[in-house]
Amino acid sequence: MAHERVRAALAGRTARVEAVEVRDAAEAARWGMAGSPTVLIDGTDPFAQAGTVPSVSCRIYRHADGTVDGAPRVDELRQALGAAGGPGAVEEGCCESDLLDPTGRAGRGRRAPAERGLRAVHQAVLRSFTATGQAPQTATLTPFAASAGRPAHEVLAELAREDFLTLDANGQIRAAYPFSAVPTAHRVTLESGVSMWSMCAIDALGIPEMLGTDAVIASPDPVTGEPVTVSSENGHMVWEPDSAVVVAGRRSCSGPAAAVCCDALNFFTSADSARSWLEQHPDVQGKTLSQQQAAKIGRQIFGPLLAAG
Template sequence: MRFEPHPSETARAASKAIMDAIDFEKKKGLGLSEKEDKVRRFILESFPLLGRAPTVEEASVAAKIPVDESASIFEQLNDRDIIYLKPGTHRIKGAYPFSNTATPHRVTIEGQGSCFAMCAVDALGAAFMFNSDTTIDSSCAQCGRKVHIEIKDGAILAKKEPMAVVWAGTKRCGPAATSICRTLLFMCTPEHLEKWRTENPGEGAALTLAEGLYVGRSVFKDFLRSL
């Protein structure tokens, strides 16, 4: 069975709330110079190919710029919350939607490779960002049970309607990687979401996987488009 992205009223509202919370236009590179955006896109494209974040040196080679200029661009991208650097270094900890450290959400992009996504919505959005089929291996935030999702031609493939759901937290305090990304989660059942919510109150919306897929598409479909 195929489950297409579902643009329900709840999903549309969650999509807008998330994009507002993460300052979406800034994340996808609005306002960057051509050279800065080239580095931004290189960083994102490198994650699944390398299975990790690229280095300043690798970015300088790709962009054909000196290493010190590459380092300066990394700092600018960090200041704009487009990437997240380890404090005091030029080592990338994350670049939306990917994480350079292990998270519960591993996404495999067909023909490229696999890497960790920062959150559930990031993992769902990777298929649209790369216009590729993907598989997601994650876990329930409440009980740890495995959550496996296959996305082909922009829809979730499953033998029956998935029981897993998404919690889309929408409150941000500080960098998105350390706030909102920690409250965009998979749960194996609606019941486990309700249990998790009693212990973790906060702003957000409960979404089916199809609704979550719509949110991921809305956020990331144009993320790699050149400025």
């Protein structure tokens, strides 16, 4: 988790990141590790508390809002990097990683933990969308949840709380990022012929990367209504028109990505059209991404979701 959040805080900026395994108290004292994980920036722990002694115990981070966590949050890491004059320092205005925090679960990624049957059920849901274009019924997930000794509805509820998916009022799957069980503006057709809806433009771009297959993405420009098509051919993406871009946007409210940003992550036929849409939506903090930037983000977020282990 700490490594993923450091990577998210760097947001593609160049830095040397070293992972050090600390085996005993003497090494903890030598490195200044106040529990695992400890993040050092140029050898200094920016999150150190007065009176804390080096140890190989587990470390808990208390955030400004009173919540606790197993690692510093992305915004805290970015602030620490900026204070140190490091590559996390960013110019004023919205930052790409800030805008995409909800999409990537604030640097925690969208690959569910293996514990408590979460990953087994989550991957079963994703594979159902892949095979049929639709969400599975809860009953079909029972064997995957049973491997962890839990009922399927309980595992789904936990996955929803952690924003790996969303449920409707009846507890049925409404979305499992990158897939949507209800129509959206973004339609993805796999090489197999199966079609499905995606939650947003970034999610759509992540689907062929996640599945390792060719796909065609079709989505209208929200301003002009003109079609944008992205075709994945042997891992190479062809955009039509070639001037197409993606807007990464989010609202200031809190909540799951489906509420905060999914409808503000769209394809546009041109940067001018994207700029026009942002001007028409002052409630959205947004930035225009190039084709390469958008594809890279989709790959980073969704590429690992179905990996074994």
